[in-house]
Amino acid sequence: MKLIISAQNPSLEAQVDRRFGRCMWLVLFDTETNQWEAFQNPGASQSGGAGVAAAQFIVDQKAKVVVSGDFGPNASRAFQAAKIEMRRFTDSTTTVQEAVDHFIQDKLLK
Amino acid sequence: MSTQNSRAKQLIILSGKGGTGKTSISAAFAHLNADQEEPRPMVFVDADVDAANLSLVLQPGNLDPKEFWGGSLAEIDPEKCINCGACSAVCRYDAIFPDPKNDQVQWIDPIACDGCAACVYACPEGAISMVRQQEGNWFQSNTPYGTLFHAELFPGRENSGKLVTLIKQQARLYAEDIQSQCVVIDGPPGIGCPVISACAGTDLGLIVTEPSLMGLHDLKRVLGTLRHFHVPSVICINKADIYPEGTRAIREYAAAEGIELIGEIPYDEKVPRAMIEGKPVTVLFPDSFAAKAIQEVWHKTTSLLQLQED
Amino acid sequence: MQIAVASGKGGTGKTTIATSLALSLASLAKVRYFDCDVEAPNGHLFLKPEFSESTPAVIRIPQIQTEKCTACGRCVEVCEFHALAQVGKNILVFPQLCHGCGSCTWNCPENVIVEVPNPIGTLERGMALENIEFFRGLLTISEPMPTPIIRQLKKRVHPQPNTINIYDAPPGASCSVVETLRGVDFALLVTEPTPFGLHDLKQMLGILSDMNIPSGVVINRDGIGDDSLEETLREFNIPVLLRVPFDRALAENLASGRTLVDVYPEYRNALRDLYQQITEIVGGKTK
Structure with missing residues (x-):
C-alpha cells in the first residue's frame, strides 16, 4: 500500500511537515516493498490553490493514504472523491519513519 | 501545563x-508577556501585510528580508506580437491594450492583469508568457519582547492571503522549535482573503471593536467570519468611553450573541503618544488608564487560551 | 470627475x-x-x-457537462488557480479558488464547459441624503x-x-x-x-x-x-x-x-x- 507523508526534507529521517498544501516534500512509502521516494510538492510554489495542487499530485500517484498535520477543505474534498484516506500525525510523530511506523501500528489520527 | 510536542495555541486579533x-493592543500584549518573572516563550505575527505596523512598535533589530514570490503575470514579447487582438478578446480584466509606446503591438497592464493565463493560450504566435513576480518580503526578527514574523507586500500586489499563510506557518514551525505555548497574530482589517488566511486554524479570536455604528456594523461581519471558520471568539471595546451609547449597544449585542466581553479600554491620549515614541503603551505609561485596561484584557485572554488547553 | x-x-x-x-x-x-x-x-x-435595487455580484464558474467530457484534463492543466482537479473520470470544481477567468472554457477541446453564476456578494443601489x-x-x-x-x-x-x-x-x-x-x-x-x-x-x-x-x-x-x-x-x-x-x-x-x-x-x-x-x-x- 502506498502512503504519502508531508515532510520538510527528502528522507525517512526528515522531520514531518505539519502543513499539507505548502509542505516542501512529499515522501511516498510503499508498505509492501518498504521502498520510498521523495517528490517536491508542486503545491509549495503555487500562488493559490496549493492544497488542490498537492492533492492532484497525490491522486495521480495512486496513493491510498495521505499523512499530514491537517487538511484544508479543498484538499479534503479531492481526497474524498479519490477515496484516499487522510490521516493526521499524533503529537509524538516527528520523523517520516515514525509516521510510517505509527500508520502501521494504527496510531495515526483519523 | 502543556506537553512537550503539543501545538502552540494561536490567538488571532481582528x-x-x-x-x-x-x-497597539498586540504590541502591549508582547510587552506584558515579556515583562513577567518567567516569561512564556511567545511568537508574534503581523498578518496585516499591506499595512504592516506592528514592527514600528516592537522595533526588531537586524532585519533579514526573505523574498516572497507570488503568482505570475502575463507579458507580451513585442517582437512576436502580430497585433491580432486574440489576447484582448479573452481577457476578462480589461488588462490588454495597444502598447502606449507602439500601437502596432498589444501590451498587458501589470496592474490590471489577474495572472489567469487565458491570453497565453489564446495567442496564435506564442508571444505571451507568464512571468513570476516577487510580491514582497518577509522577516523573522528578534524584538525586545520575543520573535516577530512580519512581511511587506509590495504596494498594489495580490496574494496577501498567501503571504499571510506563509508567515503564519513559519511562525508556527518556529513556535514548535522553541516550544512556545502561544502565537499571537495581529490580523488585517476586513473579512476577505487575508483575514480568512489569518484565522485559519486559530484557537481564539479577540475582536477589538470601538463604540460606533461603524464598529458595531463591522464587528458583526467579522464575528460571522470567525464563526464560519469555527474559531471561538471574545470581544473587547477600545475607546469605550468615547460614545457610551455605542458601548451599551455592543454590550447588548455581545450578550444577545452569547459572546464574552472581556474588557473595555478607555480612550487615552497616551496610546497615540506611545505609538509616536515607537513603544508599547504599557512600557511608556504603565499606570495609564489604557495600559491598566489592556493588562486586564491580556490576563483574561491568556486564561481563556489555557482553559481551552484541556 | x-x-x-x-x-x-x-x-x-x-x-x-x-x-x-x-x-x-x-x-x-x-x-x-x-x-x-x-x-x-x-x-x-x-x-x-434607501436601497431600491439589489443584484448578486457573481463569478462565472465552470460547470462540466459530464456526459460529454472525455476527461482529457486540459481544463485542470490550464487553470492557474488550481480551481479544478481531476479524479479518475471526474473533474472537481472548487468555486472559492475560481477567478472566473474563462480559461478552462476556451481551452476545452470538446466544448463541454458551461459557465454558471456563483454569487459572492451583492451590489446595491439607492438614493441617499441630498439626492x-x-x-x-x-x-x-x-x-x-x-x-x-x-x-x-x-x-x-x-x-x-x-x-x-x-x-x-x-x-x-x-x-x-x-x-x-x-x-x-x-x-x-x-x-x-x-x-x-x-x-x-x-x-x-x-x-x-x-x-x-x-x-x-x-x-x-x-x-x-x-x-x-x-x-x-x-x-x-x-x-x-x-x-x-x-x-x-x-x-x-x-x-x-x-x-x-x-x-x-x-x-x-x-x-x-x-x-x-x-x-x-x-x-x-x-x-
Whole structure:
C-alpha cells in the first residue's frame, strides 16, 4: 500500500511537515516493498490553490493514504472523491519513519 | 501545563473596521508577556501585510528580508506580437491594450492583469508568457519582547492571503522549535482573503471593536467570519468611553450573541503618544488608564487560551 | 470627475471625509457615492440610502457537462488557480479558488464547459441624503475575493460629465485598493499624523505613482501626532488640502452616525474649496 507523508526534507529521517498544501516534500512509502521516494510538492510554489495542487499530485500517484498535520477543505474534498484516506500525525510523530511506523501500528489520527 | 510536542495555541486579533487599535493592543500584549518573572516563550505575527505596523512598535533589530514570490503575470514579447487582438478578446480584466509606446503591438497592464493565463493560450504566435513576480518580503526578527514574523507586500500586489499563510506557518514551525505555548497574530482589517488566511486554524479570536455604528456594523461581519471558520471568539471595546451609547449597544449585542466581553479600554491620549515614541503603551505609561485596561484584557485572554488547553 | 478617497491605514476617517465631501458637493453637481470597502462598508450609516435595487455580484464558474467530457484534463492543466482537479473520470470544481477567468472554457477541446453564476456578494443601489445616488458592494461572509465585486460595482454606471463620482476605498494597499483606484482622476488621501498613518500612506503613494494618479492629503486628527508626516509630504510634494483637528466631541458625534458637515457646517465650504483645488490639480495635469 502506498502512503504519502508531508515532510520538510527528502528522507525517512526528515522531520514531518505539519502543513499539507505548502509542505516542501512529499515522501511516498510503499508498505509492501518498504521502498520510498521523495517528490517536491508542486503545491509549495503555487500562488493559490496549493492544497488542490498537492492533492492532484497525490491522486495521480495512486496513493491510498495521505499523512499530514491537517487538511484544508479543498484538499479534503479531492481526497474524498479519490477515496484516499487522510490521516493526521499524533503529537509524538516527528520523523517520516515514525509516521510510517505509527500508520502501521494504527496510531495515526483519523 | 502543556506537553512537550503539543501545538502552540494561536490567538488571532481582528476588528473588521480598521483603526480600532489592534496593533497597539498586540504590541502591549508582547510587552506584558515579556515583562513577567518567567516569561512564556511567545511568537508574534503581523498578518496585516499591506499595512504592516506592528514592527514600528516592537522595533526588531537586524532585519533579514526573505523574498516572497507570488503568482505570475502575463507579458507580451513585442517582437512576436502580430497585433491580432486574440489576447484582448479573452481577457476578462480589461488588462490588454495597444502598447502606449507602439500601437502596432498589444501590451498587458501589470496592474490590471489577474495572472489567469487565458491570453497565453489564446495567442496564435506564442508571444505571451507568464512571468513570476516577487510580491514582497518577509522577516523573522528578534524584538525586545520575543520573535516577530512580519512581511511587506509590495504596494498594489495580490496574494496577501498567501503571504499571510506563509508567515503564519513559519511562525508556527518556529513556535514548535522553541516550544512556545502561544502565537499571537495581529490580523488585517476586513473579512476577505487575508483575514480568512489569518484565522485559519486559530484557537481564539479577540475582536477589538470601538463604540460606533461603524464598529458595531463591522464587528458583526467579522464575528460571522470567525464563526464560519469555527474559531471561538471574545470581544473587547477600545475607546469605550468615547460614545457610551455605542458601548451599551455592543454590550447588548455581545450578550444577545452569547459572546464574552472581556474588557473595555478607555480612550487615552497616551496610546497615540506611545505609538509616536515607537513603544508599547504599557512600557511608556504603565499606570495609564489604557495600559491598566489592556493588562486586564491580556490576563483574561491568556486564561481563556489555557482553559481551552484541556 | 472621479475621486477615490483612500488612506492605507484603516480607521483614519476615509468614510467621514468621503460622506461629507459628497454632501458638500450635492448642491453643485450630480453626486454618486460608491462604497468600495466591500468587506466592511460603512458609508450607508451616514448617507442613509434607501436601497431600491439589489443584484448578486457573481463569478462565472465552470460547470462540466459530464456526459460529454472525455476527461482529457486540459481544463485542470490550464487553470492557474488550481480551481479544478481531476479524479479518475471526474473533474472537481472548487468555486472559492475560481477567478472566473474563462480559461478552462476556451481551452476545452470538446466544448463541454458551461459557465454558471456563483454569487459572492451583492451590489446595491439607492438614493441617499441630498439626492446622492448611492452604490454599495457587499462581500458575502466567508467569501475571499473582494476585487470582482469592486470591479462590478464601478461598472454599474458610466462616468458622465458634470457628475462627481466618489469612491470610498478599502484600507490597505493591495489589489482591492488598486481596483478602486483604476480610472480615477484623483486620489484624496485621508491620514493621521502618526507613524502608522505615515507608514501606510507611503505604501499608497507608491501605488499612486505607479498608476500615475495625482493626489492630495487630508490630515485628520490633526494635533495628536508629530511632524514626520508633514516632512514626508513636503518631500513627496503632496499638497495638504484640509486639516481636521482632533476633537473628542466630534469623535463622539461621528460614532453616533452624524456626519462631519452636520456637526460642523463650516466644513461644507472647506470641502467645496477642497474640491476646487482638486479640479485645478486635475485640470493642470491634463493640460
